[in-house]
Each structure stands twice: as structure tokens, then as C-alpha cells.
Amino acid sequence: MAAPSWGLAAARAGVRPRLPAARRCGGAPAAGPPDAGVLPQQTEERPGSGAAAPGPRQVPSEKSESFASMLRRSPLIQMGPAKDKIAIGRIFHVVEDDLYIDFGGKFHCVCKRPEVDGKKYQKGTEVRLRLLDLELTSRFLGATTDTTLLEADAVLLGLVESKQTKQKE
């Protein structure tokens, strides 16, 4: 696998990988730069959050990437089945105890405010989620199409680690 896993960790930490990507790809078409959805080598995958931009391009591509190639490299496809994958989301709306979290999929998920560090979950906070389903749908008896709840399903694990470690210090 040519895709480096450090690119994924670096993108998550906010550091932007610069030259190595361009040099490595050499003669390959400009659709090379590693975005956050790089093929992981670990069993636990960490797709890029909805908040992080998909991979910086320092080399402006003359030949623009095709849709099929963009799709293939996107975090959503690289992630695979959504069941039990860890993702980072951002809270974009709060209604008392309900947190509406956007993690980069089609829909947002709604989670209850946890008892631990409850006050820290405000609009704009980044949180860790374990995804269960990207869209809650079900075919009911007698229906021709599925009924959709227009929501994703995820379990809230906690705040993004870096914040917690900073506060411990």
C-alpha cells in the first residue's frame, strides 16, 4: 500500500503534510495527495471528521480529479461499513440535554448529554463517536419503500482527547 498511515494521524493532529506526498507521487496524476481517509493499517479506523478539510493540495492539479477517483479516496468509502467505527464529530446544535452532532456523513446524529463533564458539551465542541448506522431506515409491513428517520445513529464516547489531556495539565 503506497498510502502512508502517518498522513491520517498527522491530518487529525492538524499538522499538514507538505512535500513528501508530492515527491512520492512523482509521475502519478495529481490526484495523489493523502486526504484524511487514507487506508489504515490498524483494525480500528479513524475516518476524518466532518470538520477537518479533506487533505491539503499544495500542487495545483491541471488535470482535475474525476468523480470516481475522488469517491474512491473519500473517507466515507475508505471507512467501509459504519458499524463500530470511531469518528470525530462537531456539535452544531444543542437543545437542553440533546446534542446534534455532525460527523461528515449525510445525516447528523443526536446523543444525550453525558453526566461526566456535561457542561463542556456546547455548540462547536468536538467529540468522539462510535458510529452504528449512517441512516436509520426500516421497511414496515405493507409499505413499498423504507421509512427513514433522517438521522444517523452513534454512541457518544467523550470529548476529543487532546482537550482532556490539556486540561489535565
Next chain:
Amino acid sequence: DDKLLSEPLSHPDFFNVKELFSLKDLFDARVHLGHKKGCRHRFMEPYIFGCRLDQDIIDLDQTMQHLQLALNFTAHIAYRKGIILFISRKRQFCHLIESTARECGEYAHTRYWQGGLLTNAHIQFGPGVRLPDLLIFLNSLNNVFEPHVAIRDAAKMNIPTVGVVDTNCNPCLITYPIPGNDDSPTAMELYCKLFRMTIIRAKDKRRQSEVFSELR
């Protein structure tokens, strides 16, 4: 005056709407994400690129073409001083659409649609009412996942429609369908931004052309 109206029609993309968006913008705004396979509408199959782990992916190459046609048409309508009505029944984006319409100087209807608004207009609003010249559907379904009544009514009243159709929508009666995601906030903001920019651009072009023709 004749030249003012006929000149834009001779160019395929008089208002250069192609430069307003790119494939990357659509991709980053999650326009290609569709609903699950079970929610798919049969007539949306030509616009679907494929199905990945039960989730439909919309073909963005086709979306680009349809979006360019739709924006071009909207620009021409705005250039000719047509009335544009934005319609959506999604409460999440109701405020966004109403503010977009206000910024363009056009109209929006994001509340419950009463039966005869278009077909019974002369009785409901009084005689001599001017109906909209274009309806733009940013969500073509209503709250109970049925096609919005205004699609059928616009077809009855010969009013052209532009509509964003997701994988669970029926694109049949819409004149310029735009296959794309209508559920994510990023996608809706992108559509609103594109429509706002085209309408403002077309109106400015019209004002410029009128000034030039007056100078002559």
C-alpha cells in the same frame, strides 16, 4: 428592447454559470450522498452512480450537467424580470431559504402549502394576480415524504420548475431536476449560494444592458 431580450438566448451559457461551481465543491458539500437502497425511487435510477453498503451514491458528473442547465435557466428567468419562488418543506433549512430569497429580491414559501395557491389563485388572492414564473424546489418532498403538491400544480399552470431531487424523490414532473443530496446542511448552503449568485448576476447583467441601450 428586442435585442436586449434576444441577445442572451443566442449563447449557450450567456451568464457563465459554469464557473460558479466545480466538481470538488459539490463533492465537499456532500451532494453525492443519497439515501439507503430501500428508499430509492425507481425513476432516480439513471442518476445514481452506484450503491455502497446499501447507501446510494449520486453521479456527480450528471449532477454537474443538470446543475449548469438549471442555473442557466434561472439566470435567464431573472434576466427577463421573472418572479422566482423558492419552495422547501424542510424545517431545518426554512430560515436559510427565506433569507436567501430575501437577499436575491425574490420570494420563498417554506410553510404549509394550501391547496389552491396556484390553481385557485384568482379566487384566493383576488383577480389579476401574477403567478410566479419559476418555482425552485430545494426539497421536492413534503413533511410526509410525498411529492410536494406545487410540482403537480406548476405543471398544470405551465410554470417551469427547477428542483433538487434526492434518491427518494420523483423527478418526473420537474422541468430541470438536479439530482443531489437535499438533507445535509452543507449541500443546502451550497445550493442557496449558487442560486443567489446566479440570480444576482443575472439581475446586474440586465441593469447593465439597460444602461448601455439607453446610452445608445
